[in-house]
Amino acid sequence: MSSVFRHIQNFTPKPRIDQFIGAMIGNNHLNYPPIVEFIIDEPVIKTILTEMFQREWVTPAGDRESQKRYLDNLIFFWYRMGYDMLRFESAPLYPGSSRVTVNTADTSGSTRSWAEESLGSITSWEDFEKYKFPNVSEFDFFAFEYLNSHLPEGMGLAVAHGGGLFERVSWIFSIEKLCYLLFDQPDLVEAVSEIVSEIQTNFYRQILDLDRVSAVFPGDDMGFRSATIISPNDLRKYFLPFHTRIAGMAHDRGVPYFLHSCGNLRQIMPDLIDTVGIDGKHSYEDAIIPVEKFQEEYGNRIAILGGMDINFLATASQDQVRDRVRMLSEICGSRGRFAIGSGNSIPDYVPVENYLAMIDEAISLKKE
Amino acid sequence: MDTKISEIFNAIVDGDASAAKQTVQSALEAGIDAEIILNEGLVASMKEVGRLFEEGEYFVPEMLISARAMQAGMNILRPVLIEQDIKPSGKVVIGTVRGDLHDIGKNLVSMMLEGAGFQIVDLGTDVAPEKFLEAVTEHKPDILGMSALLTTTMSNIKTTIQYFEEKGVRKDVKIIIGGAPITQSYADEIGADGFAPDASQAAALAKRLMGKA
Numbered sequence: 001m002s003s004v005f006r007h008i009q010n011f012t013p014k015p016r017i018d019q020f021i022g023a024m025i026g027n028n029h030l031n032y033p034p035i036v037e038f039i040i041d042e043p044v045i046k047t048i049l050t051e052m053f054q055r056e057w058v059t060p061a062g063d064r065e066s067q068k069r070y071l072d073n074l075i076f077f078w079y080r081m082g083y084d085m086l087r088f089e090s091a092p093l094y095p096g097s098s099r100v101t102v103n104t105a106d107t108s109g110s111t112r113s114w115a116e117e118s119l120g121s122i123t124s125w126e127d128f129e130k131y132k133f134p135n136v137s138e139f140d141f142f143a144f145e146y147l148n149s150h151l152p153e154g155m156g157l158a159v160a161h162g163g164g165l166f167e168r169v170s171w172i173f174s175i176e177k178l179c180y181l182l183f184d185q186p187d188l189v190e191a192v193s194e195i196v197s198e199i200q201t202n203f204y205r206q207i208l209d210l211d212r213v214s215a216v217f218p219g220d221d222m223g224f225r226s227a228t229i230i231s232p233n234d235l236r237k238y239f240l241p242f243h244t245r246i247a248g249m250a251h252d253r254g255v256p257y258f259l260h261s262c263g264n265l266r267q268i269m270p271d272l273i274d275t276v277g278i279d280g281k282h283s284y285e286d287a288i289i290p291v292e293k294f295q296e297e298y299g300n301r302i303a304i305l306g307g308m309d310i311n312f313l314a315t316a317s318q319d320q321v322r323d324r325v326r327m328l329s330e331i332c333g334s335r336g337r338f339a340i341g342s343g344n345s346i347p348d349y350v351p352v353e354n355y356l357a358m359i360d361e362a363i364s365l366k367k368e
Numbered sequence: 369m370d371t372k373i374s375e376i377f378n379a380i381v382d383g384d385a386s387a388a389k390q391t392v393q394s395a396l397e398a399g400i401d402a403e404i405i406l407n408e409g410l411v412a413s414m415k416e417v418g419r420l421f422e423e424g425e426y427f428v429p430e431m432l433i434s435a436r437a438m439q440a441g442m443n444i445l446r447p448v449l450i451e452q453d454i455k456p457s458g459k460v461v462i463g464t465v466r467g468d469l470h471d472i473g474k475n476l477v478s479m480m481l482e483g484a485g486f487q488i489v490d491l492g493t494d495v496a497p498e499k500f501l502e503a504v505t506e507h508k509p510d511i512l513g514m515s516a517l518l519t520t521t522m523s524n525i526k527t528t529i530q531y532f533e534e535k536g537v538r539k540d541v542k543i544i545i546g547g548a549p550i551t552q553s554y555a556d557e558i559g560a561d562g563f564a565p566d567a568s569q570a571a572a573l574a575k576r577l578m579g580k581a
């Protein structure tokens with residue numbers, strides 16, 4: 001890491017989750033945009049912790065000690081970068097398959113894993129009977145509990161079941177099979193959706209008990225470049241009622257429901273806002289609609305979380321990233337209910353310096 | 369439109385594979401010209417499916433089942449087309465680039481191209497530049513299509529085009545590209561011949577490049 005990130009190095013984080021949430025739900029206005037993130041790939045966190053803060057990286061294994069040290073690193077990272085809210089997701093094991101390739105972002109021979117798109121684990125009722133759906137009562141919630149009791153003062157915890165309902169169901173069937181089954185065997189789709197929905201509901205019941213939870217913030221990619229992947233009607237039938245249910249549980253617990261969902265969701269935005277009751281939306285792509293345009297349309301009703309396009313973040317110069325932070329801060333920040341961050345996540349192919357430039361510039365805009 | 373043809377058209381638009389098979393069969397038995405069945409039945413119906421997809425009325429599942437119906441009809445029709453020496457609109461070699469296993473976007477493009485009368489050679493996913501070159505040398509397509517899902521794998525589209533340039537074969541084939549991170553300006557920057565944001569427009573683009581639109 002050759003560049004200097006003076007603001008990150010020199011500031012003392014003072015997380016204020018109450019102010020952050022207040023600003024996102026529109027109760028108060030901040031004179032700077034706070035920062036938010038959905039997922040930060042581990043290689044990025046590791047590079048920053050080891051090179052910028054000289055911390056020792058620990059890969060979590062089966063033992064509690066390594067798990068604690070790994071989680072301590074996560075807490076340190078999110079705190080030191082200036083986030084008010086640490087987002088954490090985890091999930092029980094859903095048997096299935098994925099495939100790997102060489103990782104084009106890394107020359108050291110590591111691999112990238114991909115969802116299996118055409119050969120699923122369930123394609124018939126027979127497979128369904130044999131499939132081992134996970135049991136939440138056997139899931140180890142230690143990581144959530146540890147974060148809950150070790151977060152620095154002022155920081156909040158955003159929680160999620162890793163992989164939303166639509167995603168999990170589409171991985172179990174494979175996306176292509178799911179598409180055919182919606183026509184060929186809709187009852188099978190319904191049966192699997194119901195079970196996965198039940199599993200996730202139980203999961204949320206457990207984590208919503210934690211006192212530091214300040215938002216429920218799941219990811220469930222329902223769109224692609226030009227529209228929703230499956231029809232709005234099928235989403236309404238099989239998948240959106242689940243989001244309505246979890247959003248309701250979040251609201252009953254007094255915390256907002258922020259949804260990360262990629263792709264072009266134009267046709268279901270009214271459902272998400274009016275029926276599901278999302279309080280904020282994450283995931284934006286310039287090729288679909290730049291975040292500032294999206295905010296023009298929906299920003300008076302929901303919070304706009306993140307939005308710096310991944311293709312841009314991965315290919316721009318550090319100065320361009322800084323310019324974009326200032327521009328987003330001026331345009332979107334001044335409208336309120338906006339937090340700066342990526343349009344999707346910080347994948348390993350975003351140069352670490354670009355990520356740091358985004359954070360560094362955002363910190364520089366913080367006026368006490 | 370002839371009722372036999374409109375039955376084929378409706379079967380495909382509705383995604384009914386067995387009806388598509390039967391209606392193509394019955395049109396052939398009634399002595400309707402195979403080329404008319406192809407163009408006014410199969411190709412026209414997939415164009416309609418593409419239109420519905422572009423307008424946000426059809427989604428990925430609807431497109432997939434219509435394509436399946438079209439293929440069921442095509443399986444009946446193909447031997448007749450070959451026998452009568454009716455040539456496809458053109459030949460396309462297509463694949464997802466190296467390091468990338470995203471399949472479904474490329475598959476939809478293949479199906480829409482097939483539905484537009486093209487002959488498709490699908491190389492699958494994780495296709496290295498050398499493999500693309502091998503396939504182009506072997507099949508001599510009019511068009512080469514490349515797909516990528518992420519910015520990090522998109523760079524292998526550029527690598528493949530450069531490889532074709534190095535080998536002196538870039539001019540032998542038109543190159544079209546697409547996928548989530550791809551834009552027209554990226555296509556221009558790396559010297560591709562065309563870009564399309566969705567499968568339906570990919571078919572229109574391919575026809576344009578063949579001078580048939």
Ligand code: B12
Nearest residue numbers: 114115224344473513515518519545546547548549566567
């Ligand atoms: C589903 C999905 C996933 C799934 C499955 C991916 C897989 N197979 O492994 C999961 C959840 C696993 C996933 C993971 C990730 N994803 Co993702 N994902 C998507 C999503 C939502 C939809 C992709 C999809 O299935 N589309 C459906 C098909 C039908 O559409 P399509 O591929 O676009 O194809 C159409 C057109 O593009 C065109 N087309 C396609 N190919 C071709 C070829 C030619 C020649 C032509 C003319 C046209 C054409 O026609 C097709 C039909 O209309 C996109 C959002 C988006 N905008 O697409 C993000 C997206 C691709 N993901 C993204 C990211 C960042 C990731 C992760 C890196 C996140 C992370 N930090 O881990 C990982 C990495 C994946 C990996 N394998 O390592 C980013 C990529 C940004 C970028 N520029 O690089 C996107 C764009 C989301 C965003 N908000 O920015 N992802």
